Amino acid sequence: MASRFKKLDEEKVFKDPVHRYIHVRDELIWKLIGASEFQRLRRIRQLGTTYLTFHGAEHTRFNHSLGVYEIMKRMVEIIEEKETLDEEERLVCLSAALLHDVGHGPFSHSFEKVFHMDHEQWTKEIILGDTEINDVLRTVSNEFPKKVADVIAKTYPNKLVVSLISSQIDADRMDYLQRDAFYTGVSYGHFDMERILRVMRPTEDQAVFKQSGMHAVEDYIMSRYQMYWQVYFHPVTRSAEVILSKILHRAKDLYEKGYTFKDEPKHFYSLFSGSITLRDYLRLDESVILYYFQEWQDEEDEILRDLCVRYMNRRLFKYVECDPSQQMKIWPELMQLFSKVGLDPAYYLVIDSSSDLPYDFYRPGEEEERLPIHLLKPSGELRELSRESDVVEAISGKKRTDHKLYFPKDLLEDFRTFEDEKKQILTLLMTQGG
Known part of the structure; x- marks a missing residue:
């Protein structure tokens, strides 16, 4: 049983300009990084054609995926301080974070539009198909690849785990905003991630944030807003x-x-x-x-x-x-x-x-239901972010189109x-x- 969750004899470390270091102790994660399907991400830029606008934007999906993994690792450590995650579910979280973009094609979204493709479907096929990644994941169990795919597809039964990789404030967004800001040289994408992680608290359905950290969350929302209009939609x-x-x-x-x-x-x-x-x-x-x-x-x-x-x-x-x-x-x-x-x-x-919707409150029944960000008050009451923040209220639910x-x-x-x-x-x- 223990061999399924084997640790490396020595920690592997990637030097990273955003997170300083990315740490790998799990043999499973190290082998996933070495898989040919994951190495392919070195040859796919994170920001597609943006390098023709911001000449520094040459970073790749490989860089970003490692960054999302590192943030997820830190989130999992926070959750484990409050509740118990078994070893398999911890590895589900880390694997899903690492592999969430493995199905992206060249020039990503432009490529998808022309050929009517969905990178999430390709991600699923890579995880579940006849691939090196699937072989590595099945060393945990035959069911393990499906669990990882379910997290990325948002169908995994543990909603908290899904929210860490796919919500309005998640490991994916927290990495790409900082990473894209760094490589494009702009100042818009910076926010206090350390503070956000310190005030993060797990609940049954999602991570919430202590009210004392509201301004850090506000800054994150506004960073996202600025990055979309100054960089992504340039x-x-x-x-x-x-x-x-x-x-x-x-x-x-x-x-x-x-x-x-x-x-x-x-x-x-x-x-x-x-x-x-x-x-x-x-x-x-x-x-x-x-x-x-x-x-x-x-x-x-x-x-x-x-x-x-x-x-x-x-x-x-x-x-x-x-x-x-x-x-x-x-x-x-x-x-x-x-x-x-x-x-x-x-x-x-x-x-x-x-068009972009920088933040939205809960709209049940709509095609894309967005789980709102909740603040945890000292009394234990949860309050939706825009009800407490005038800054976020000003842009909530407002879709801007150009x-x-x-x-x-x-x-x-x-x-x-x-x-x-x-x-x-x-x-x-x-x-x-x-």
Whole structure:
């Protein structure tokens, strides 16, 4: 029995710029880190195309996953001071934290949108499928992989454990806010995690926080709010995402039309045909994607060639603010004008929308029920955060949405013909708020 929970002879330590050190004592965790599916995360950036906006944002899902594991380890230690977790459930917590992002594909969310994929489903398949990770997890028990997958899927029976990895204040968010702030060089994502962990108290369904630590929690909420609008939804990053998405769409469209590529995209064939296997998926990382983008700069197809040159050399689309009510009035005319000057509007005229709900109170029955953050008063009463904090109340339940219209301004300005059409296009775009 003891061998299932074997400790390493000597603690392994990773030097980390955010948490200073990441400590590994469990043989299970050390073997999971060494699994090929987890090592693949070294080749997938945490922030996708954000490196084209903030040049330091080269950190990976590997970095982040280790960080979430370290925070979870500290949370588990806090819980164990108040109640007993058996050894298997402790390892369930640590394994779920480490593996929560293992199913991410290259360029993550952009990639998912184009190919209608869900990284959480791939995470489940990696944990439960014929993988090195599954082999390692089954050294605990045959049921252990499913327990870990259930935590990530939010179906694990211990709701407290689920809340530590997936809630409005969890190990995942606490790592990525600090890590992304560090690597992008901004100041928005910093908050007092030490204080938050000190005032954290476990309950049956979730972790709550002593009222005396309310200001640290407020700071965390506001850090998240600022990071989304100043970093994650940055318009330049979104321009790069638009071009990346259009490259993948164009390659898929050409494949379906029987186009002959100079460099056949064999890594994409099962994606394009909708027959991708787990093995195919695990062979995809950002080095593979960028190899094809590099090669496709010499393709005969003008659109694919231009989009790849733009992405590889950071010649991104410009943007104007977009008012959806105005957009419907001018969109048909804009599309017609783009087609007339030889720019396919399907690839060169793109509306991108971003929205975020920084904090929400409990809304039972809604599609995404968000468990609110609770403060523990000295009397033992629990109070929902926004009822005690004026700062959080001001943004609670308020979904902010931003719309931008992206287009290749450089191509329009370079036209030596179509002067009238060019003026009409630029005038219409200016009416959108540019």
